[in-house]
Amino acid sequence: MRRIPISALIGLILTGGFFFVAIFAQLIAPYRMDELVGGVWDPISATHWLGTDSIGRDLLTRMIYGAQVTIFVATCATILSFVTGSVLGFIAATAGGWVDQALSRLVDLVMAIPTLILSLVILTALDVTMINLILVMGFLDSTRVFRLSRAVAVDITVMDYVEAARLRGEKQGWIIFSEVLPNALSPLVAELGLRFIFAVLFISTLSFLGLGVQPPLADWGGLVKENSAGLVYGIPAALAPAIAIAALAISVNLVADWVLSRTTSLKGGRGA
Amino acid sequence: MHPVIKLVVQRLALGLLLMLAVSALIFFGVEALPGDAAQAMLGQSATPEALANLREKMGLNEPMLWRYGHWLFGFMTGDMGVALTNGESIAKAVGGRLGNTLFLAFWAALISVPLAITLGLVAARYNGRWPDRLISGITLATISLPEFVAGYLVLYILAVKLHWFPAMSMVFPGMGVFERLSAIILPVIVLVMVVLAHMMRMTRAAILNVMQSAYIETAELKGLSPLTVIWRHAFPNAIAPVVNVVMLNLAYLVVGVVVVEVVFVYPGMGQYLVDHVTKRDLPVVQACGMIFAAVYIGLNIFADVVSILANPRLRHPK
Numbered sequence: 001m002r003r004i005p006i007s008a009l010i011g012l013i014l015t016g017g018f019f020f021v022a023i024f025a026q027l028i029a030p031y032r033m034d035e036l037v038g039g040v041w042d043p044i045s046a047t048h049w050l051g052t053d054s055i056g057r058d059l060l061t062r063m064i065y066g067a068q069v070t071i072f073v074a075t076c077a078t079i080l081s082f083v084t085g086s087v088l089g090f091i092a093a094t095a096g097g098w099v100d101q102a103l104s105r106l107v108d109l110v111m112a113i114p115t116l117i118l119s120l121v122i123l124t125a126l127d128v129t130m131i132n133l134i135l136v137m138g139f140l141d142s143t144r145v146f147r148l149s150r151a152v153a154v155d156i157t158v159m160d161y162v163e164a165a166r167l168r169g170e171k172q173g174w175i176i177f178s179e180v181l182p183n184a185l186s187p188l189v190a191e192l193g194l195r196f197i198f199a200v201l202f203i204s205t206l207s208f209l210g211l212g213v214q215p216p217l218a219d220w221g222g223l224v225k226e227n228s229a230g231l232v233y234g235i236p237a238a239l240a241p242a243i244a245i246a247a248l249a250i251s252v253n254l255v256a257d258w259v260l261s262r263t264t265s266l267k268g269g270r271g272a
Numbered sequence: 273m274h275p276v277i278k279l280v281v282q283r284l285a286l287g288l289l290l291m292l293a294v295s296a297l298i299f300f301g302v303e304a305l306p307g308d309a310a311q312a313m314l315g316q317s318a319t320p321e322a323l324a325n326l327r328e329k330m331g332l333n334e335p336m337l338w339r340y341g342h343w344l345f346g347f348m349t350g351d352m353g354v355a356l357t358n359g360e361s362i363a364k365a366v367g368g369r370l371g372n373t374l375f376l377a378f379w380a381a382l383i384s385v386p387l388a389i390t391l392g393l394v395a396a397r398y399n400g401r402w403p404d405r406l407i408s409g410i411t412l413a414t415i416s417l418p419e420f421v422a423g424y425l426v427l428y429i430l431a432v433k434l435h436w437f438p439a440m441s442m443v444f445p446g447m448g449v450f451e452r453l454s455a456i457i458l459p460v461i462v463l464v465m466v467v468l469a470h471m472m473r474m475t476r477a478a479i480l481n482v483m484q485s486a487y488i489e490t491a492e493l494k495g496l497s498p499l500t501v502i503w504r505h506a507f508p509n510a511i512a513p514v515v516n517v518v519m520l521n522l523a524y525l526v527v528g529v530v531v532v533e534v535v536f537v538y539p540g541m542g543q544y545l546v547d548h549v550t551k552r553d554l555p556v557v558q559a560c561g562m563i564f565a566a567v568y569i570g571l572n573i574f575a576d577v578v579s580i581l582a583n584p585r586l587r588h589p590k
Contacts, residue, residue: 114527121561201418242421249416
């Protein structure tokens with residue numbers, strides 16, 4: 001293993017910390033998620049490290065469960081967008097012809113509308129449940145993965161070894177998974193971090209607008225919304241989840257930058 | 273026909289086609305989902321009779337294509353139908369709010385674009401030295417901040433702790449221009465923060481890309497000062513990518529506005545849209561979605577046209 005730059009190391013440790021807290025939230029949290037333990041917006045104290053929230057729940061506990069919800073939704077959405085986007089991208093690149101045209105034009109169309117606006121239109125008609133949120137986020141974001149993976153795969157499909165596989169009479173599935181996928185993996189892995197950040201910011205924004213995770217569950221965006229009324233009176237409770245969102249995004253970014261700088265020399269690069 | 277005109281016309285026609293497709297996606301996409309506007313309004317527990325009545329009233333029993341044509345034609349003639357929740361004309365409600373939103377976006381653009389280009393030029397001039405590193409560091413931080421986090425940070429520090437600005441951006445008809453401007457300072461600061469970093473970074477990248485050309489080396493060897501080289505020789509050739517990035521970010525501004533308006537309780541399109549998503553008022557949401565998409569696509573087409581015009585190889589065909 002080569003030396004890891006200090007910024008990437010910080011990013012790795014912080015990201016790891018966030019995931020650890022998210023996975024073991026039930027064990028770490030000092031109180032139950034919806035337990036009333038104090039007054040409204042109690043200040044920081046020895047029993048409540050971050051004070052209490054808008055109706056007297058322990059803010060640190062809410063933040064820990066918030067980490068779990070945020071990271072769970074973002075991870076599921078990222079996995080969904082990656083699987084859908086890359087499989088469709090590879091199919092478009094290897095099949096070519098009208099399949100490629102149809103998929104690419106459809107993706108162009110979806111990307112012509114800002115993601116937030118389109119998801120708001122869709123969420124008006126759908127019930128806002130966690131499953132639906134993950135589906136909407138995952139499918140809308142898969143358009144970006146599609147573009148990248150198609151671009152990378154188009155370069156790979158003209159290689160001699162793919163030609164050879166075709167002449168051997170291999171099936172399309174074999175070509176995708178055994179010839180294209182291993183060679184397209186590194187730019188896709190670099191993109192994974194960026195898509196994850198996007199998902200975190202996106203679910204936070206939706207929840208902040210009141211259209212994401214519904215109470216009593218709350219992700220960090222929802223926590224900002226719940227506590228934002230206090231800001232005007234000088235109560236900084238809403239800033240804690242806000243800073244957590246930024247910290248998670250920055251630390252994943254640091255890792256992604258490092259992975260990216262190691263892989264840009266390979267085919268594909270960062271894409272648009 | 274002159275090839276440039278032909279290209280521009282082609283691009284515009286393509287844009288119109290895209291708008292049509294987008295309108296179809298917004299209309300039929302929602303239709304394809306389970307449930308309809310009547311169901312969304314009355315909720316899951318509605319009786320079948322109530323549903324049937326409301327469907328009849330809203331014209332949901334007409335054929336889908338007919339309703340789409342009706343909706344699209346109405347949209348183009350300025351009739352966007354009525355809101356389900358209060359029965360008011362959508363066009364009337366949108367009119368004033370669109371003005372407010374454009375006012376906000378206009379000032380954010382007016383400040384961020386020149387600032388981003390200047391800072392980008394500075395970063396390119398001091399490539400790799402401390403001004404460049406400082407700018408890149410701040411860029412990373414602001415890119416990772418979602419709009420509402422930036423909004424609340426700015427609000428808490430500048431309005432609540434320092435008392436420099438009002439915390440809410442109330443504007444109402446009959447307000448003077450200067451009163452309006454002082455009311456929107458905070459949201460403008462946030463919007464500038466959100467788009468500045470990306471524009472700056474791309475300007476820097478575009479300039480640095482051009483700086484590797486042979487004619488830049490010639491200009492440097494002539495003994496021109498670095499800033500003259502950048503301004504006179506590198507910048508004109510970097511215009512197309514820079515304009516593209518600027519437009520992309522202005523388009524992004526249109527979306528950022530939605531969230532920032534909610535943070536500062538600013539009576540614009542974004543707030544209107546979010547309110548009616550919560551109330552499940554489909555006609556309003558579709559109309560707002562179309563307007564946001566139209567502005568977004570319009571800016572993208574504009575960027576394409578400018579980069580066509582900025583390319584001398586197209587302006588002077590052999």
